[in-house]
Amino acid sequence: MQTLSVTERYNKLFSELEDCDEDEQKEKIEKMNEVMDEMHEEELESVVTAEVFNGIYTMIEEKKLTLENSFLLLKHVGSSNALKSMSVYGFGNSSLGERFEEMIVEEEKKKEKRNEKLLIDLCECYLMLKDKFLFNLLSICVSCLLEVGLNKGEKEGDGNEVETSLLTLSSVGMLTKIPEELYLSEIKGIIQHHQDHHNLTPLAYQSAWQFLVNRLFLNGVLEKVMTDELHFVKKAKREMEEQSKCVDWKRKEEERGGKGVKEGIVLRRWLFTLFDFFFSCHLWDDEYSELVCCIVRVFLSAKDNHRKYSMRCIDLLKAASEKRAVKIGGLLKGGADDAVLEGIQQPTMDYEMAYDCLRFFMNVCDRLKSKDDEAGEAKGKGLKRKVVEKMEEEGYEDAITSFHEMIPFLNDEFCCELSLSIDDYFVNI
Known part of the structure; x- marks a missing residue:
């Protein structure tokens, strides 16, 4: 007998929902959620469509599916997408x-007579499943879910509710403008309370930071709040170190059961948070090099057996090298050049990592040649000397030269420009 694929199993269970009573529906939805946990991103996208959302709407309208059971299904769809850093597009165009x-x-x-639980459930589904928001609905949902977060998870059973609400808020992307008065005092209170009392789960705490970092893109003033008042660098470094301990670095990715494994999910999300932070930061503090150190340590732990982590780290370092606010001295102090040099010499390196490594060194060399990038001629010469010494010690020149003929292909593959001149990957004192 032929085994059904995960998408076939999921669709079969979904087609059976309308013929079940409420308790049977709940059991099937729990099985659907388990199947969803096994899916890769592409498989998940294939079953989360406008057609499915319209089908759920029809079942609710025809009293064949309760709202409570629909929330059980929809919130798992939303959290799966948030944890896998995906976007759902079918919900916004659906009747549901x-x-x-x-x-x-x-x-x-x-107002006072409203059903708080119903409103929370609706807001979580709306924010996690929609990609563009009407302002009046956004303000209702953000205020509602921050209020859940402010409960601080101190009552028994509150922890999961707070985690879901903060995970939902973290999915509101950086291009969505939210006025400060709607969130800043509340999210600061949530983060500061956790720093004093350690009441949130690691995922909830990371999600609170992700929500705030997302706001940084459109509001650079937040950077001082994050670093000076909430101590982002120190706290992010500590969390990454703790979450690194949750991953079995010696075990190869393909041996981990693959799809449904949640091991290290919070660490992966912190890497995304740092990417967004470096992308949006306007100031530079030498302390930020500690974050670079963390990224480098994760790369060194992951490089042999965990390709997705190592690629993400190199991509993050490449992105940091493109940001003028991120000083080259800080990158080098944090060991970014060592990590990328090791990355470009990995026997298992693919085209994407090759592109990111070459781009990193092209950016670094270009900026070291620029007179206005780093303060002080003497300091600039010191940095150049360090890079040149690294080239000589670690076989950098041979590594870069070996990729020279591949650069036109990489440019076509990734639709971005790497310099065709080999001289742009080197710097002279």
Whole structure:
């Protein structure tokens, strides 16, 4: 008998929902959620479509599916997408998405008589499954879910609720503008309370930071708040060190059961958070090199057996090298050049990592040649000397030269420009 694929199993369970009573539906949805945990991103995208959301809407309208059971299914779809850093597009164009928007407004208008749990469930589904938001709905949802976070998870059972609400907020992307008065005091309170009392789960704490870092892109003033008041660098470094201990670095990725494994999910999310932070930061503090050190340590731990982690680290270092606010001295102090040099000489390196490594060194050399990039001629010469010495010691020149004929292919593959001149990957004192 032929074994069904994960998408076939999921679709089969979904097709059986309308013929079950409420308890049977709940059991099937729990099985669907388990199957969803086994899916790769492409498989998940294939089953999370506007057609599926419209089918859920029809079942709810025809009383064949309860709202409670629909939330059980939809929130797992949303959290799976948030944890895998994906985007769902079908919900916004579905009848279900439109109905949930109406219900949020209707429930909010009830004020003191509103059903708080219903509103929270609706807001979590809306923010996790929608990619663009109406401002009035966004403000309702953000205020509602921050209020859940402010409960601080001190009551028994609150921890999961707070985690889900903060995970939901973290999915609101950096291009979504939210006025400070809607969130800043509350998210600061949530983060500071955890720093004093350690009441949040690691995922909830990371999600609170991700929500705040996402706001940094459109509001550079937040950087001082994050670093001076909330001590982002120190706390992010500590969290990454703790989460690194949760990964079995000696075990190869293909031996880990692959798809459904949650091992290290918070660490992966911290790497995304740092990417967004470096992308959006406007200031530079030498202390930031400690974050670079963390990234380098994760790369060195991951390079032999965990390709996704190592690629993500190199991509992050490449992105940091492109940001003028991230000083070259800080990158070198943190060991970024060592990591990227080791990356470009990895026997298992693929084209994407080759591109990122070459781009990193091209950026570094270009900036070291620039008179206005680093302060002080003497300091600039010192940095150049360090790079040149590294080239000589570690076989950098041979490594870069060996990729020279591949550069036109990499440019076509990634639609970005690497210099065709080999001289742009070297710097002279």
